[in-house]
Structure formats: structure tokens, C-alpha cells
Amino acid sequence: MDGLLRCGKKFTTLMGIQHCDFKGAAFRMEKGEPRPVHVMGRVTIDAAFFRQSNPGYTRSSVDRPARETSSWEDLWCFNDVNDSPEQVENTVMAFAEMGDEDLLICSPTVLGFSYTDKMWLEFAVGGIGDINWNESAIENLVLPEGPKEAMLALAERRAGSARLSTGDITHGRTEGLNILLQ
Numbered sequence: 001m002d003g004l005l006r007c008g009k010k011f012t013t014l015m016g017i018q019h020c021d022f023k024g025a026a027f028r029m030e031k032g033e034p035r036p037v038h039v040m041g042r043v044t045i046d047a048a049f050f051r052q053s054n055p056g057y058t059r060s061s062v063d064r065p066a067r068e069t070s071s072w073e074d075l076w077c078f079n080d081v082n083d084s085p086e087q088v089e090n091t092v093m094a095f096a097e098m099g100d101e102d103l104l105i106c107s108p109t110v111l112g113f114s115y116t117d118k119m120w121l122e123f124a125v126g127g128i129g130d131i132n133w134n135e136s137a138i139e140n141l142v143l144p145e146g147p148k149e150a151m152l153a154l155a156e157r158r159a160g161s162a163r164l165s166t167g168d169i170t171h172g173r174t175e176g177l178n179i180l181l182q
Contacts, residue, residue, distance in 0.1 A: 001104070007125050008103025014110050014128065018045040024127030028119065029058060041116035042131060043123060050111035050120050059109075059122070143181070151179060 014020075022043045027034040051057070109122040138152055158177050 004104050005100060007108055008106035010125050010128070011106040011110065012098065014045050014125065019131060020045060021129045021131045022114070022123055022127050023129070024124055026114065026121040026123045028121050037117055037119065037121055039114050039117060039121065039123070041114065043112050043114050045110050045112040045123070045128070047111040050113070054120050147181070154179070
């Protein structure tokens with residue numbers, strides 16, 4: 001149960017657009033079946049853009065049991081299912097208000113884009129981690145201190161203001177910022 005709570009808490013941190021590292025199995029639903037893809041690399045979690053780019057995509061769901069019995073129907077209330085909009089209840093709540101019961105039922109997957117595989121996929125929440133940036137890369141740059149500081153300031157400014165596109169940011173390569181040195 002602790003694993004489910006940890007997964008639920010992590011899920012709540014992945015709302016909006018998040019740039020992460022992912023190691024593990026992801027999948028994409030094709031013709032109603034999950035197509036697994038092993039991913040090792042950087043991903044962007046962005047459910048809204050996923051839906052915009054894949055309008056007909058359907059996520060996996062729990063269906064009725066193959067053999068319905070009255071006990072299953074009673075347990076799952078299949079006889080009382082009503083698809084009318086009046087029956088739908090708004091269940092949106094602030095993350096701070098979420099109790100353990102709410103965290104237990106959070107989705108185990110999030111929608112996003114794998115830059116290594118250049119595919120929209122569903123990623124297991126448990127395989128998502130922070131990107132390990134190479135903080136010492138600027139120290140290895142052979143330039144006088146003044147231009148080096150100016151380049152670092154430009155790169156930090158660009159990274160803070162630009163929305164990441166689906167460009168090529170596989171490990172070791174980036175969209176980057178091109179600067180002509182004289």
C-alpha cells in the first residue's frame with residue numbers, strides 16, 4: 001500500500017508540463033492493445049498537448065468482467081449505470097485536500113513525449129525521475145571568463161523563458177543556443 005501512496009503523491013507533482021528523465025517500460029494503445037516500448041532518456045509530461053496531438057487516443061480502462069454474474073453486477077452496480085450528465089459529479093479537489101484514499105486511486109501512468117523514441121506514450125509514474133544535468137559542463141568550456149559568463153547568462157535566460165518543443169533533446173544533444181564566437 002505504501003507503493004500506491006508514493007505513486008499517488010508523485011502523480012500529483014506531474015500536472016502541467018514537466019521535463020523529466022524516464023527509465024522503464026512505457027506503452028501506447030494501438031487497436032485496443034498496449035504496445036510496450038522500453039524508454040531510457042528524457043521525456044516531457046504534458047497530457048494536454050498529448051491529447052491535442054493524438055485526438056482519437058483512448059486510454060486503457062477497466063471493463064466489465066467477461067462473465068457477468070449477479071454477484072458481480074451487485075458488487076459493481078452495473079444495473080445502476082446511467083450515463084446521463086446529471087449523474088456525473090464534479091470530483092476536482094486541491095492536492096492539499098487529498099487524503100490517502102484519494103492518492104490510492106491516482107492513475108499509475110501519465111501522458112507525454114519520449115525524445116529518444118520520438119513517440120507519444122503513457123509512462124509509468126514509478127519510472128519518472130529528475131533530470132541529472134551536467135553542472136560542470138561550463139567549467140570545461142575553454143573561453144575567457146567574461147564571454148563564458150555572458151554565454152551562461154544567455155543560456156539561463158533562454159532556458160527560463162522558452163517553451164520546450166518536441167525538438168531533439170536526446171541525452172547528449174539539445175536544441176540549444178547557437179552562438180558565433182570571434
